[in-house]
Amino acid sequence: MSTQTPPPVATGAGLAPLVELRGIEVVYDAAILGVADISLTVAPGEIVALLGANGAGKSTTLKATSGLLVADRALVSRGSVLFRGEDITGVAPNLLATRGIVHVLEGRHVFGHLTVEENLRTGTFLRRLGRRETERDLDEIYGYFPRLRTKRKTPAGLTSGGEQQMLAIGRALLTRPELVLLDEPSMGLAPIIVEEIFEIIAGLNRTKGTTFLVAEQNIAVSLRHAHRGYVLDGGKVVLTATAADLRERDDLHEIYLGLASV
């Protein structure tokens, strides 16, 4: 592989993985195969992109990591999920949340009738923060997402799609996570907003060392900001490399057959 352009170095590169999937298979409704064989690692401080076409198994992989498979009557039927070296396969999502795994679901789930700030405050409940700590954390999040500060008193349902995605991410960050699972943050958003969101993610990663596993169909923008990537097809990992090496491959789009060019 080409080494002309060194990939961005993650703070945690070379460290023991924060999360590791070992050959997991997931079955929905005891009948439908969600993923067949996924192995991957994410080191502390990395941004890892999980790429693949619709139905490749990205969301299933994230749900296996956060425990949210139970909400879809699915389970890990083979292999295991490790967090900090400990087996967490099948552990309930609320327990994993307290251990620092937060999952931002696809589709910007915010409480539409609550204001932006009320939505953000729900993120602080998990840690039972005191008043001063809550205000400090909120202020920090507003620093990363200035648009949210501007709209703090607006009902979330009246904000734009981009602002709702920022709100969903901001609320997740207020749980003080170690690992953030993001499911298609770019979906349905204008390119300029997508770029803004990924720049904020990269900034959070650089300054706070927050670790991200990001499922995306948008190859271009995710590989510009990630350190490494995994390409899924048919519920399996078909390719893994540094983001720099993946950016140079011209056959990536063939794996994405049927998707609009990015």
Ligand SMILES: Nc1ncnc2c1ncn2[C@@H]1O[C@H](COP(=O)(O)OP(=O)(O)O)[C@@H](O)[C@H]1O
């Ligand atoms: N709730 C569900 N019930 C049954 N099958 C599902 C469910 N969610 C996903 N699947 C199946 O699992 C496979 C992987 O889907 P998914 O993880 O959603 O892919 P992606 O996120 O890459 O689009 C697909 O074949 C899909 O039909």
Ligand SMILES: [Mg+2]
């Ligand atoms: Mg999905």
